[in-house]
Amino acid sequence: MTFTETMEHVATGVELLGVGVLVVGIAWSGVRAxxxxxQTSDGRRTYxxxxxxxxxxLLLGLEILVAADLIKTVAVAPTVDNVLVLGLIVLIRTFLSFSLQIEIEGALPWRRGRREAGSIPGASPTRGS
Incomplete structure (x- = not known):
């Protein structure tokens, strides 16, 4: 087996891992909810x-899928077209990850520490409070 074939298999394995994280994570979230x-009948908190x-x-799954794309592009077929497509995919997934993080935490990542410390006037330390 050549290096390229090995890297194709590794990239496919990492992609499967990413998809598995997404599927299992979402299913587990539903079960927990x-x-x-x-147990509590508190719909707001559960939601x-x-x-x-x-x-x-979703964040973890996206990160793993970006890693798979990197492996595929860099190790398997490093053509200019593939690198440009990879760049576009990484930009889109990075934007999605960034948006999800803001949605989950309720603050920009660089403001999270100040918000938790209560140094932003009028900001509550937890989301929804």
Missing amino acids: AIGWA AELRESIGGS
């Missing part, structure tokens, strides 16, 4: 926890 709702859990699964 159903159990939480059955917030479900969104946070699904968002975390």
Whole structure:
């Protein structure tokens, strides 16, 4: 087996891992939400926890899929066209990850620490409070 074939298999394995993280993470989030709702009947809290859990699964899955794309492009077929397509894919997935992180945490990443410390006037330390 050549190096290129090996890297193709590695990239496929990493892609499968990323998809698995997405599927299992979303399913697990649903199960946890159903159990939480059955125990507390607090729909708002359960919904917030479900969104946070699904968002975390999506973030992790996207990061793994970006890694698979990098392996595929750099190790398997490093043509200019493939690198440009990879750049576009990474930009789109980075934007999605950034948007998801803001949606989950309720603040820009560089403002999270100040918000948690309460140094932003009028900002509450937790989302929804």
